Structures are given as C-alpha cells and as structure tokens.
Amino acid sequence: MAEVNLINIQKFYGDVRAVDGVSLNIHDKEFVTLVGPSGCGKTTTLHIVAGLIELDGGEIRIGDRDVSELDPKDRDIAMVFQNYALYPHKSVRDNLEFPLRMRRVDKAVRDQKINQAARILSIEPLLARKPRQLSGGQQQRVALGRAIVRDPAVFLMDEPLSNLDAKLRVQMRTEIKHLQQELQATMIYVTHDQMEAMTMSDRIAIMDRGKVQQYGTPNEVYNKPTNLFVAGFIGSPPMNLIPATRVGSPGAYSLQMNAVSYAPKSPRVQSMLSKASSADVVIGIRHGAISIVPAGTPGSIATHVYTVEPTGDITYVQATIGDKLCTLSTNEHGFHINAGEALSLQLNEDRLYVFDAKSGVMLAE
Amino acid sequence: MSRKQRKIVHAIVVYALVGFLCVFAIAPMAWMLSTSLKTSAEQFLTPPRWIPQEPTLENYIRVLRPNRLSGTNFTVYFINSLFVSLATTILALIVALPAAYAFSRFEFPGKNVAYFAVLGRNMFPLIVFLIPIFTLMRVLGWINTYTGLIVAYLTFALPLAIWLLKGFFDGIPNELEKAARIDGSSRFGAFLRIIVPLTAAGMTAAGVNAFIQAWNEYGFARQLTESSNMRTIPVGLAYFFTENTADWGGLMASAFLFSVPVVLMFMIIQRFFIAALTQGAVKQ
Numbered sequence: 001m002a003e004v005n006l007i008n009i010q011k012f013y014g015d016v017r018a019v020d021g022v023s024l025n026i027h028d029k030e031f032v033t034l035v036g037p038s039g040c041g042k043t044t045t046l047h048i049v050a051g052l053i054e055l056d057g058g059e060i061r062i063g064d065r066d067v068s069e070l071d072p073k074d075r076d077i078a079m080v081f082q083n084y085a086l087y088p089h090k091s092v093r094d095n096l097e098f099p100l101r102m103r104r105v106d107k108a109v110r111d112q113k114i115n116q117a118a119r120i121l122s123i124e125p126l127l128a129r130k131p132r133q134l135s136g137g138q139q140q141r142v143a144l145g146r147a148i149v150r151d152p153a154v155f156l157m158d159e160p161l162s163n164l165d166a167k168l169r170v171q172m173r174t175e176i177k178h179l180q181q182e183l184q185a186t187m188i189y190v191t192h193d194q195m196e197a198m199t200m201s202d203r204i205a206i207m208d209r210g211k212v213q214q215y216g217t218p219n220e221v222y223n224k225p226t227n228l229f230v231a232g233f234i235g236s237p238p239m240n241l242i243p244a245t246r247v248g249s250p251g252a253y254s255l256q257m258n259a260v261s262y263a264p265k266s267p268r269v270q271s272m273l274s275k276a277s278s279a280d281v282v283i284g285i286r287h288g289a290i291s292i293v294p295a296g297t298p299g300s301i302a303t304h305v306y307t308v309e310p311t312g313d314i315t316y317v318q319a320t321i322g323d324k325l326c327t328l329s330t331n332e333h334g335f336h337i338n339a340g341e342a343l344s345l346q347l348n349e350d351r352l353y354v355f356d357a358k359s360g361v362m363l364a365e
Numbered sequence: 366m367s368r369k370q371r372k373i374v375h376a377i378v379v380y381a382l383v384g385f386l387c388v389f390a391i392a393p394m395a396w397m398l399s400t401s402l403k404t405s406a407e408q409f410l411t412p413p414r415w416i417p418q419e420p421t422l423e424n425y426i427r428v429l430r431p432n433r434l435s436g437t438n439f440t441v442y443f444i445n446s447l448f449v450s451l452a453t454t455i456l457a458l459i460v461a462l463p464a465a466y467a468f469s470r471f472e473f474p475g476k477n478v479a480y481f482a483v484l485g486r487n488m489f490p491l492i493v494f495l496i497p498i499f500t501l502m503r504v505l506g507w508i509n510t511y512t513g514l515i516v517a518y519l520t521f522a523l524p525l526a527i528w529l530l531k532g533f534f535d536g537i538p539n540e541l542e543k544a545a546r547i548d549g550s551s552r553f554g555a556f557l558r559i560i561v562p563l564t565a566a567g568m569t570a571a572g573v574n575a576f577i578q579a580w581n582e583y584g585f586a587r588q589l590t591e592s593s594n595m596r597t598i599p600v601g602l603a604y605f606f607t608e609n610t611a612d613w614g615g616l617m618a619s620a621f622l623f624s625v626p627v628v629l630m631f632m633i634i635q636r637f638f639i640a641a642l643t644q645g646a647v648k649q
Contacts, residue, residue, distance in 0.1 A: 047543075050543075050547060051546075051547075052543050052546065052547075071546070071551070072543075072546045072547045073546060073547065073548070073549045073550065073551070077547060078547065078548075079543070079544065079547045081540040081543070081544060082540075083538055083540055085538065085540035085541050085543065085544040087541065087544075087545075087559055088541075088563060089562050089563055098545075098548050098549075099547075099548035099549055102548055102549025102550055102554075103549050146544075146548070150548075
C-alpha cells in the first residue's frame with residue numbers, strides 16, 4: 001500500500017476544464033471518496049490516476065514514484081468499474097487469474113492468491129462459472145476479487161455500487177469498507193451518492209466544475225461546509241439554505257428573511273454576520289438544529305406545517321421560514337402533527353452558519 | 366369460429382405459405398441435381414422427368430476432366446475460386462478488424478468522412494466500378510492475376526466486414542479494455558486478448574459474407590481474367606454454352622459442385638451465423 005499525491009492536476013477538453021487544478025494528498029491506508037454531481041470531474045480525475053486518461057498538467061505520485069507518464073499497467077493500481085467489466089468469455093477463475101497471468105506470477109502463487117481472494121469474498125463456489133451466470137452482486141464480488149488478487153498499491157473504485165439494487169448497495173457498502181480495513185488498503189472511491197461518501201470514507205473530496213470544493217472528514221464536510229455548494233450537496237435531507245438580509249449595526253445585527261425578522265443572540269453568529277461583504281447573506285441550518293417549541297416562546301419563528309414525512313424513528317416536517325421551504329426533524333416518540341397546523345420553531349444558533357450570498361463562502365466565526 | 370378452429374386455419378395458412386417458399390427455393394436446386402444425373406437423351410424429354418430413370422455420373426466425370434475441345438477445366442476453376450475467395454476473406458478480416466476497431470473506439474480527424482466513404486462504396490452497384498477498376502488493374506499490370514481479382518473483391522468485401530465488425534465492437538463495453546490495461550495488458554494486448562475473442566461471432570459473420578460474395582462473383586472475374594487457366598467457376602460455367610452447343614448436363618453438374626462448399630458452410634455454421642448477425646444488430 002502507498003500514499004497517493006495528486007498535484008495540481010489539469011485536464012481540458014477544448015474550452016471545458018474537466019479537471020481544473022485538483023490537488024489531493026491521500027494517506028497510506030486511507031479511504032478517500034471523490035463525490036459530486038455528474039460532470040464534476042470526479043471520474044475523469046480517477047481515470048487520470050489510473051492512467052486511462054492522459055493529464056494536461058500536474059503530477060501524480062504513488063508512493064515515492066512519479067507515475068504521471070506511466071501506462072496503467074505499470075502504475076501498480078487495481079480498478080473496479082461501475083459495470084464490473086468482467087471478461088465475458090472467461091470463467092470467474094480465469095477473470096481472477098488474468099492480472100496475475102499478465103504479470104507472469106507462478107502457477108502455485110496464482111492458485112493460492114485466487115483461493116485466498118475467493119475465500120475473502122465468499123465466491124469459492126462460483127469459480128467455474130461464466131460472468132453472465134452470476135447475479136449483479138456476485139459479479140460485483142468477482143470484480144473486487146480481480147482487484148485484490150494483485151495486492152496493488154492503490155485501489156480505484158469507479159461507482160462500483162451504482163448498478164446494484166438499494167438493499168444490496170447498503171450491504172456491499174459495509175463489505176467494501178470492511179475489506180479496505182482488512183486489507184489495509186489505500187482506496188480512492190468515486191461516487192455521486194453523498195450517503196455512500198459519508199458512510200464509507202475517512203476523508204471526502206467534494207468536487208464541482210472540475211475543482212475540489214472541500215476536502216475533509218465526513219464530520220467536517222457535514223458540520224463545517226466551506227461553501228454553499230458543499231452545504232447543499234452533503235446531507236440528506238440537505239442543509240436548509242435561507243436567503244436573508246442583514247440589518248442593524250455590528251453586534252446587534254438582525255436578519256430579515258422576507259416577512260420574518262430574526263435577531264441572533266449568539267456572539268458567534270453576530271461575528272460571522274459582521275464579516276459579510278454585503279448585506280446579502282444566506283443562512284444555513286441542518287434539519288436537526290431546528291426544534292419545535294410551544295407557541296409564543298421568545299425568539300421563536302411562527303410558521304405553518306407544509307407536509308409531514310414520518311420515516312419511523314425520525315419524522316421530517318417541512319415548513320416555510322421566510323418563504324423558503326425548510327426541513328426539520330424530530331425523533332420524539334409518538335410525535336404527531338397535521339399539515340396546515342401552526343408551528344413555532346427555534347433555531348439552534350450553535351449550529352447556524354452564515355454564507356456570503358455573493359461568493360457563496362461560509363463566513364468565519 | 367371458435368378459438369380452436371381459428372388456430373387450425375391459422376396453422377394451415379402459415380404452413381401453406383412456408384411450403385410455397387420452400388418449393389420456390391428448393392425446386393431449382395433439385396432440378397439442377399436431377400439434370401446433372403441424367404443422360405443427354407433424358408435431359409430433353411417432354412414432359413420432363415424429376416427422377417432420372419437411368420441415373421449417371423457421366424456429367425460429373427466429364428466436367429472434372431479437362432476438356433480439350435471447349436478448353437474448360439472445372440478443377441482449375443474450382444482451385445482458382447477457392448484460392449481467390451479464401452484470400453479475399455482472410456485479407457478482408459485482417460484489414461477490417463483494426464479498421465473497425467478504430468472507427469468504433471478512437472476519435473480522429475476525418476473519422477466520419479472516412480467511415481462514410483467506406484460505407485458509400487455499398488451505395489453503388491458493383492457494375493459501376495467495373496470499368497474504373499479494369500483501367501486501374503491494367504495500369505498496375507494486375508489483369509489476369511490473382512492479385513487483381515483479390516484486390517477487386519476487397520472493394521466490396523471490406524466495407525461490409527468493417528461495418529459488421531464495428532457493430533460488434535460498439536457492443537463491447539469500453540471498460541473491458543480499460544480493465545485489461547490496468548490488469549497488465551498493453552492497448553494492443555487488450556485488443557488481442559479480450560476484444561478479438563469476444564468478436565469471434567462477428568468475424569465469422571463477416572468472413573462468411575466475404576467468402577460467399579467472392580465465391581459467387583461473376584462480373585469482375587469475367588473482366589479481369591483473360592486466359593482460361595485464371596477463370597473462376599462462375600466464369601467457367603458460362604463456357605458450357607458455345608455458339609453451337611449447350612452442355613446442360615455439364616453445366617448442371619458444375620453448378621452443383623459449385624454450390625456444395627457454400628451449402629456445406631452454411632449448414633455447419635448456420636446457427637452461429639444467425640446468432641452473430643442478430644447479436645451485432647442489437648446492443649445489449
């Protein structure tokens with residue numbers, strides 16, 4: 001296993017900057033996820049690391065080697081593809097054997113590695129079958145097996161779970177995470193599913209328009225999003241983002257959200273507000289940081305219930321704050337409320353963020 | 366009508382139509398075989414007889430021997446046909462495989478124009494190219510040579526092979542080569558080890574097509590060969606008619622021998638061939 005460094009990677013297609021100066025340091029044995037909407041450059045970045053796409057600028061280092069100019073086969077990587085890319089004319093055993101054979105590994109070692117991989121992934125009974133005789137989940141395992149037989153320096157995963165059904169996806173999520181820990185592997189994982197990114201990664205790189213918007217632990221990107229894009233992308237449901245106007249004077253700012261006026265009491269929020277470049281700001285608050293309080297509670301915001309979505313343990317309630325539809329949640333057992341009912345909300349100011357509306361950047365505390 | 370009656374009527378109509386088609390297709394073949402086994406006297410009987418009364422192989426024996434009088438030599442024609450058709454098939458596949466792969470996988474300037482030019486060849490009847498190719502071959506000194514015939518045949522065998530194989534390559538996911546390249550192959554190695562084996566069905570389809578087209582071709586063979594020892598079978602068959610005589614028995618015996626390789630080939634790989642064509646047509 002090895003450390004991976006992406007240094008100012010560039011890839012252009014005509015005028016389109018597909019990857020625009022991406023730099024990432026990935027520690028040895030670390031699980032890093034590149035996540036973002038389609039077209040954000042995450043897959044291109046991964047393919048550049050693999051050597052399947054040539055880079056237009058920058059450098060890729062795996063361990064202490066500069067691999068930027070090397071062929072994929074010489075980079076000591078293994079890759080799992082979204083459609084598995086199993087060789088249809090080869091049996092499962094031959095699929096697992098192919099990368100070893102290509103590297104002229106001895107027959108005895110090959111057999112041992114194949115059996116070991118098959119045991120780890122519980123695909124021993126499938127070794128004689130052809131890929132088309134396997135279910136999606138089994139094909140997925142074989143694809144993983146073909147990657148692990150070689151003990152590569154880095155594993156690259158290109159949306160490996162996207163073709164599975166929802167239930168299997170959650171199961172394989174756990175398995176891949178477990179496998180990574182068991183093998184002590186360095187893994188770069190690409191997905192468009194922020195939930196996958198959150199649950200599996202040591203660190204997440206959130207990408208948009210060819211650039212890394214934020215690189216941090218799941219906790220950091222969830223609780224300290226650097227900008228509006230990350231705030232809106234990470235989390236399900238996403239962070240509530242409410243446009244507001246700052247009024248008043250430093251230390252005693254209040255927020256005007258359409259008809260609703262709100263005066264933050266916390267010095268932290270006041271400090272953030274003082275750093276805005278103009279009066280236009282965006283308030284960000286997670287569903288869990290809004291609570292329902294009795295009507296008339298001082299500092300509460302009065303509104304009406306728009307919809308109620310019970311999911312079992314947690315009930316999501318949607319209500320407008322200053323014309324903007326927001327989601328809040330409660331895990332109170334037996335909670336019940338009807339659409340249209342009046343509602344008073346309190347914002348947890350410790351978990352309230354202020355973004356500059358113009359630049360989209362979260363303001364410092 | 367009840368449902369059962371309707372089914373019966375339906376079956377009768379279907380079988381009648383299928384039967385008619387079969388007769389339409391098989392009758393000339395049967396007649397060819399029948400005539401080839403008749404003595405010359407029996408060939409001209411009215412009303413004609415389907416089953417020869419005194420079946421004889423004399424027509425076959427005659428055509429398989431060189432005929433000094435008419436200068437026909439079926440064995441030579443057969444060898445010529447076989448060699449030219451096989452060479453056309455093999456060359457077409459060797460050239461078409463990488464060409465189709467490039468059209469399927471790579472982006473390069475002029476790709477669409479080049480592909481259109483390849484297919485464009487099939488938009489014109491073969492006969493249109495007869496004179497230009499004849500002129501070209503004369504300049505190259507390839508008249509009355511195998512090379513001339515094979516190159517001429519490649520003008521129709523190649524476009525079809527490229528088009529067929531491109532369909533197959535398009536159906537093979539890109540990721541397979543990428544996986545192979547990561548697993549340790551070069552780009553060319555991935556093509557040889559992964560892509561070519563997966564295209565076996567397509568290569569069969571393209572190869573059989575090229576072979577049959579070359580085997581049956583008459584116009585070019587007639588124009589581009591001069592001496593009788595360069596004739597292919599279709600040209601040779603025409604020489605069974607002279608100004609004064611028509612050797613029907615010899616013609617039919619030759620025609621039967623001519624059909625055998627193609628029929629045999631189809632019988633052996635028929636299922637494979639049809640699967641290959643439909644597989645290329647529909648993307649999975």
